[in-house]
Each structure stands twice: as structure tokens, then as C-alpha cells.
Amino acid sequence: MDAALSTETTNAKTGLKRVFKAFVDVRELTLIVLIVAIIITMSWLSPYFFSAANFRAVAVGMTPNAIIVIGMAILLASGGFDLSVGSVMALSSTVVAMLLLDGMSIPMATVCGILLGAVAGFSNGILVTALGINPLIATLGTMSITRGIALVLTEGFSLSSLPADFAWIGKASLGGFPMLVLLTLFLVVIFDLAVRHTRFFRQVYFIGANEKAAMLSGIHVNRVRIIAYVLTGMLAALAGVLLASRLMSGTPTAGNGIELQVLAAAVIGGASLRGGEGTILGAFLGVVFVALINNSMTMLAVSIYWQMIVIGGVLVSAVALDMLIRGKKG
Template structure:
């Protein structure tokens, strides 16, 4: 009975936390539960959510990607720079995504071929991307896009923002891949026992390259959505997103050691981070205190993951 309770709590604790946060902030702010604010919370979640899908794939293999903030920034800078120089928006977006795919290949190459710690590899990549984004812009935001391009980040279908639809679409695709495909099963297998998967004949190298490329590509798409939403390319846009993304993924039940977790829990995890940030803002809590709270939540999430893993 005790084991069943532990398993139940491990699976559904994040939903209970999300409900408690909603109730708490609803009592402390008259506008928190208004339709306008709830839609705003979902729209703010979109960028983090899109990246979280890719990060889920990477962490499930036992890896991690800290370069996502740099990819978000660089993809926005590259896309915007091309557009203001006369390149068609569709081609500009494709070039930015192609650049992100190369970043994913670089991350996979150094972490797999040289057996380097993916945290160190992607941290170095983040630094490189940070430099590239500032070199391309000289530290100055890039403006001047067509009205049609703004639809990606600012448009609606009915009452639902387009960024939210994009995010939900990727979560559904991610769920299908992880649940119903051999590729998804390989990802879980590598995170659970890489050597055992190797003995079955699965190409581990190929799987790892795919997950890192996928994470970078989704980060680029999130960067395009962010670019369209704010209507300018900031060279530092995206830096710091990695904390919200990783915290949301781990809060959602994905083990940092890999091989365990569901993408449905990740969706709840990123909603917890979004509700927490929005609720504290509604209560007038300083951004500096918000950083402290989010840091504590991240530490608690990682510690909880370790405790659950040890208990099992």
C-alpha cells in the first residue's frame, strides 16, 4: 500500500501542485482567473513549452541541452537580419531553423563522439551563440518586419493565440512519438540502460543526434515565435529560458538521469512555472524575488527527482 501511494504521488503530485497554485493566486488576486489573464498565461507559456518538448527528448536519453537560450536568440537574430535585407520571411525562417539544426549536430558530436559531459558541451555552445548574436546585431535590437510575420506570435484563431496552438501541436506530436514509435522507445531505452540498448542493435549514435537536433530545431521555432510576438530581435532574447524549461521538465516527472517520465507531465510542469511567475507578478512581487523563488523550485524539483529515484 505504501509503495502504491508513493507511485501515485510521484505520478500526480505535479497536478496537485498546479491546482494549489491556481487556488492560492485566485484568492490573492481578483484578476488572476479572468479569461484575459488565463489566455495571457498560456501565451507566455508557449515559447517555454515548445522548447520543453525538445528538452524532454534530450533528458530522457540522459543528456541535457543548456544551449537553448542561445539558439532562441540566434534564430531570432538570423531570421530578422535576413528579412530586413529583403529575404522572404519563409526562407529566413528556414535558414534560422537550418542553423539551429547545425547547432544540434555540434552538440551531439562533441557529447557522443568525444564522450564529453553534455552539460559542459552545451554550456560552451551557449557562450558561442551568445557571441554570434551580439556580433550580428552589434548589441542593437533589429526592427522592421511585415505585418504578416507578426501573425505567428500575435495572431489568434478564434480566442486562442496562435503560439498556444503551435505549442499544443508539438506536445501532441511529442506524445505520439514517445508513446507509439520505435524511436520513442529507443529514447527511453537509452536513458534507462544504454548498454542493454546497444546490445539489441539499436543505433544509439543516430538516436542521440536526432534528439539534440530536434531540441535545437524546436528552440529555433520558439525563437521565431518570440521574435514575432515582441516584434524585434534582441541579441539577449532567450538567455535564461533554460532554467524555466529544465525546471518545468523535471517538475513534470522526467528523471534527470533519463529513461523515465511522460510528456503530459511536462505540460503540467511548464504550466506550474508560468502560473507561478504570473501569480507573483499579479501580487506585485519584485522580479528579483521571483528569481529566488524559481531557483528554489528548481532545486526542489531536482532534489525530489533524486529522492524518488533513490526510493525506487
């Protein structure tokens, strides 16, 4: 009888360990549980949290981060990252505004803004691959350059009085849902499927996991990395265009600090600073998680200064926990 009871107890503990391991390993599941927990807790603490208006504000507000994190997750999977995304977003926002004020059509100005992001991403890719500069130094330098260009072009002022039709992109709704949010979800779904099922994006993971092995297997490592940087730049520029449409102004100071938020959200979502891991869905959920924490503190009237401390602590803890978990696996 005692032996049978002991065996059942051991089996129960083993089962719990397996459930916990699965919970930790499947980062998307972990984040979904945490997001639900935040929603339930805040719905009890604040009568204004669980409302359509609040969820709409959170969803619209996090769209720039959610769009940019797609490219950041892909770059992290390849073993790189980009600190210039916030500056590229600001530069795209201001350039599109300038072109519209000069009389260019909305479609052409939008295309020019996105192409500008492609040029910025290509520059980062060349610096990292052809010149062999560390991604931290390369993208830190381009972050300063692109931000400086945006400030020089506008002399530090926002550009307003944009054509009224331009607001449609950032303020339109479909079935009661903001077009910005629907577009963001569409991009997340498309890129998540592409990362899981296309040959090119699988190469990104092979490079991040083992660059030498990827090279020996015939993968054009530098070409793939450059394309990843170009894609990230284009997504950052698209976020800038959409932000300009929503605010109806080009703001040279937009996106200040967004690069670290996006980078941390991607890591929270399962991406690794070492490369070779992560999903677009997980990175997106990481953005949602951070956005809900910010919104919760605002609802609870937490001082903006304390919010910075709390968010910083959450992000550092999440990254440290991630490194600890991966260290034990290794």
C-alpha cells in the same frame, strides 16, 4: 471485535499509502492537482488572476519554454541535456530578423532560422557522441558561442521594423485562442503520442536507461542521440522565430537563463537527470506550474528580486525531492 477493527484500520492505512504512492508516481496527476490548487488559491487572493486576459498572457508568455521543453525532455530521457537552447533561440530570432530586413520572404527566412537550429543541434550531438565530450561542457561551450554570434551580428542591439505580415505568426488568433498557444499544444500532443507509441522514441528511453544494453540490442546509440540533439535545436530555433514574430524584433539577449528553467521544469514533470524516464505531457505541465508561480508572485506584487529567490528555491526543492523519491525506489 478488536481484531476486526484493527484489520480495517490496517487496510485503510494500506489504501491511503497506495493512493499516496500513485499520486507521487504519476507525476502528471501530481502537477495537475498542484496547478488547480494554485489557481484556486490565487483566485481567492487576487481579483485579477482568474480572468481570460491573465490566462491568455500566461499561456502566450510560456510558449517558448513549452516548445523547448519538448526537446529537453527527450534529451533527458536519452541521458543527456542541452544548455545552449536559450542561445540558439536568440540566434534564430536575430538571423530571421536580419534575413527579413534583407528582403527574404517570410517562409524562407523561417526555414533558414529552423535549419540554423538543426545545425546547432547537430554540432552538439557530434561533440557529445563522436568526440565524447560531457554534455555539460559541450553545450555550455556552444551556449557561449551561439550567444556570442548573435551579439556580434547585431552589435548587441535588437532588430526591429520587420515586415508587418511577419506578425501574423505570433499574433494571430483562431476562435479567440492565440495561434502560438494552439501550435504549442499541437506540438505537445504530437510529440507526447510519438514518444509513447513510436519505435524511435522508445529507443531514446532504452538508451537512457541502459546504454550498453541498448547498444547490444542493435540500437545505433550515437545516431539516435544526434537526432535528439538536432530535434532540440530545431525546437529552440522555432521558439526563437515565434518570439521574433510576437515581439516583431530579433533580440540577441532573448532566452537568457531559459535553459535552466526548461531543464528544471522537465525534471519537475517527471524526467530524470539519470535518463530513461519522463513524458512530454509531464514536462509541459512542469512549464505550466512554473509559469503560474511566476504569474502569482507578480499578481501579489512580490519584488522581482524575491521572485528569483522563490523560483530558485521551488526548482531546487522539486529536483531534490525527485532525487529523493527515485533514490528510495532504487
